Amino acid sequence: MTVVDADTAQLGATALSAPADEDLDLLLLIRHFELRLLDLFTAGQLHGTTHTCLGQEYVPVALQPLLSTVDFVFSNHRGHGHYLARYSDPVGLLAEIMGRAGAVCHGVGGSQHILRDGYLSTGVQGQSLPVAAGVAMHLRRSRPGALALAYVGDGTWGEGAVYEALNMAALWRLPLLVVVEHNGIAQSTPTSAQLAGTIAGRAAAFGIPHHRTESVDVNVIRAELGPLVARVRTECVPLVVEFATHRLGPHSKGDDSRPPEVIEHARRHDWYARYREAFPERFAEADARAAARIAAVADECAARPPVTWQASA
Amino acid sequence: MSRPERVVENLNRALHAHLAADPRLYLLGEDVEDPYGGAFKVTKGLSTVYGERVIGTPLSEGGIVGVAGGLALAGDKALVEIMFGDFAALAFDQLLNFASKSVSMYGRPVPMHLVVRCPSGGGRGYGPTHSQSLQKHFVGIPGLALYEMSPFHDNHDVLGRMLGAGSPGVFFEDKVLYTHRMAAAGVVDELFRFDFLDQAGEFARIYADDPGELDCLLIGAGGMTDRALTAMRELLLVDEIAVQLVVPSRLYPFDVEPVLPLAAKAGVVCVVEESTAGGTWGAEVAAVLHTRLWETLRRPVRLVHSADSIIPTATHLEREVLVGAATIRAAVKSELASRRERSLT
The missing domain is CATH 3.40.50.920 (Rossmann fold)
Structure with a gap:
């Protein structure tokens, strides 16, 4: 518990800088989207499964302006924030998850299999890293300066595909940016029980630069990462960026077996509470706007007919 | 009439022709570069001519097929040589859950020009993990086509068909057949x-x-x-x-x-x-x-x-x-x- 207290004391000491309006709006759009999903599940209006990014929304929001439209982004099972940060399209995504008309992948892919232009998510851990290396190889030749970004979790580092990809990316000098959302837990297994050594150590083993950030301040994160990401583009070298982040909600829905103090620890790190405290008036307005927008999106999607799909031959 | 070429020569020539004709085509595999030219010499001469598009890789079958899948996803075309078809087991996830799925699981057709070549079969004393015919393990996967090399089918045509299909395929190549001759002009032998x-x-x-x-x-x-x-x-x-x-x-x-x-x-x-x-x-x-x-x-x-x-x-x-x-x-x-x-x- 002393660790938690020291952590909290440190948080209080680090003041957040003022976020741009569009950043605050985007952060809150993702937060309300995810909260609404859990509500819809509880109300029996969604079936199947979903993985919310509650607590981690700032990661893709911070990265968004560092990316160009020709970059290719690979997302994972916990990818709603990644998608919304890139396309600000809650209607297409919710329709996809609900299986309604206008779904971005005709309801076939669902929550964790989305493809749109230079954005793809898949449901198998680690699988996307070699694929991202292949896309990076394509980009290096056909669109110099563009990069492939792959979001992974700390749990993903159990998969051998990760190391095969890092090895090839380093050997072949591929513009691959690996973003690790290290939230300290893989479904129900704490990192301490599933990851030996460190992610920094693993990146170092391949001679790949690694940068770890503990901040939730989108401006601070951008300032830290801007020059590093630029190097991926100009020098065609991979980079591993590790976000020390916190998963606020369950792995999926209603399957959080963590002890209350661990969840409380994650809550204390939540960007939402910290931005609200730092900028109460602006935050309240933006929060209300985002909540209203998502409510309208949910109503709109619910009113749509089921999506149709022509199974391809 | 001169004797027909050997199957391995026909296949090598087919790879040369496809790489020459399509600057977006890559070939990846272990030890495929010259002077070695692949464990069965199928890729001989390719890296010398097509340089950066013929890539000798680390021992990472899953990773290689994943990279090839990424190239295909981005609009390139890719051939992968699995040194022994048995090792395609290591690439099963990329074939089952990525390459073949991507063709249709995003709700609209996504073309994937990807062929994984698997030298297969026994008869050469390579033992239990280097002699198998894995065809049956890939049967019935939506979006994945299986072809097998034969002395009657020109490999240039077959690979052209597979690379042009827009969905991934696995090409099984009998290792003993490499050394045999192609059949030509309607004649197999005297009988x-x-x-x-x-x-x-x-x-x-x-x-x-x-x-x-x-x-x-x-x-x-x-x-x-x-x-x-x-x-x-x-x-x-x-x-x-x-x-x-x-x-x-x-x-x-x-x-x-x-x-x-x-x-x-x-x-x-x-x-x-x-x-x-x-x-x-x-x-x-x-x-x-x-x-x-x-x-x-x-x-x-x-x-x-x-x-x-x-x-x-x-x-x-x-x-x-x-x-x-x-x-x-x-x-x-x-x-x-x-x-x-x-x-x-």
Whole structure:
């Protein structure tokens, strides 16, 4: 518990800088989207499964302006924030998850299999890293300066595909940016029980630069990462960026077996509470706007007919 | 007339031609670069000519197929050589859950120009993990086509078809077949001739003198050609049984239409493949034939394959497990004997 207290004391000491309006709006759009999903599940209006990014929304929001439209982004099972940060399209995504008309992948892919232009998510851990290396190889030749970004979790580092990809990316000098959302837990297994050594150590083993950030301040994160990401583009070298982040909600829905103090620890790190405290008036307005927008999106999607799909031959 | 080229030369030439014709085509694999040119020398000369598009990789089958999938996703085309087809097991996730799924799981067709080449089969004493025929493990995956190399199908055409399909494919190459010669101009040898059952030339049909004579039809994967021909020769000359062989280029999805008239005419059909027993490609072909020709066939389709066993290393032990010409001949004779017995009762 002393660790938690020291952590909290440190948080209080680090003041957040003022976020741009569009950043605050985007952060809150993702937060309300995810909260609404859990509500819809509880109300029996969604079936199947979903993985919310509650607590981690700032990661893709911070990265968004560092990316160009020709970059290719690979997302994972916990990818709603990644998608919304890139396309600000809650209607297409919710329709996809609900299986309604206008779904971005005709309801076939669902929550964790989305493809749109230079954005793809898949449901198998680690699988996307070699694929991202292949896309990076394509980009290096056909669109110099563009990069492939792959979001992974700390749990993903159990998969051998990760190391095969890092090895090839380093050997072949591929513009691959690996973003690790290290939230300290893989479904129900704490990192301490599933990851030996460190992610920094693993990146170092391949001679790949690694940068770890503990901040939730989108401006601070951008300032830290801007020059590093630029190097991926100009020098065609991979980079591993590790976000020390916190998963606020369950792995999926209603399957959080963590002890209350661990969840409380994650809550204390939540960007939402910290931005609200730092900028109460602006935050309240933006929060209300985002909540209203998502409510309208949910109503709109619910009113749509089921999506149709022509199974391809 | 000069002798036809060897199968491995035909395949090498096909790879040269495709790499020359398409600057977006890559080839990846372990030890594929010159001067080594691949474990079976299939890729010899390619890296010297096409440099950066022919990539010798680390020992990472899953990773390589993933990289190839990424190239294909981005609009390039990719060929992967798996050194021994057995190691395709290490790439199963990329084939099952990424490349073949991506074609359709995003709700709209996503073209993926990707071919994974698998040197396959035994007969060379490489032992249990370097001798298998993994075709059956890839049957029935939506969006994944399976082809097999044969002496009757020009590899340039086959690879062109596979790379152009827009969905990924696995190409099985019998390792012993590499050293054999292509069949050309309708002539197999002094006894057998061949033609094609379909316009596209995907179904080779091998027969002796009279294409009208037919006691039993063999449907065989390309790697079985030599053993099937040996059996057919003995069946004809010793047992006076006229057998024809159909070799399809594509194993799965299996297009049964071009084969139906011959199968119906023969009434007795054996499917021959090197796979070990259980859940075989032949079982898939048999199921299709049973459905279409239940009233016409005189016997259930006979599955001829290797034993239900791992593949041992020692030559004499390996021979006991792998399907051979004698296995095929015995199967045909037993089917025809059963037919005769039945027609007598």
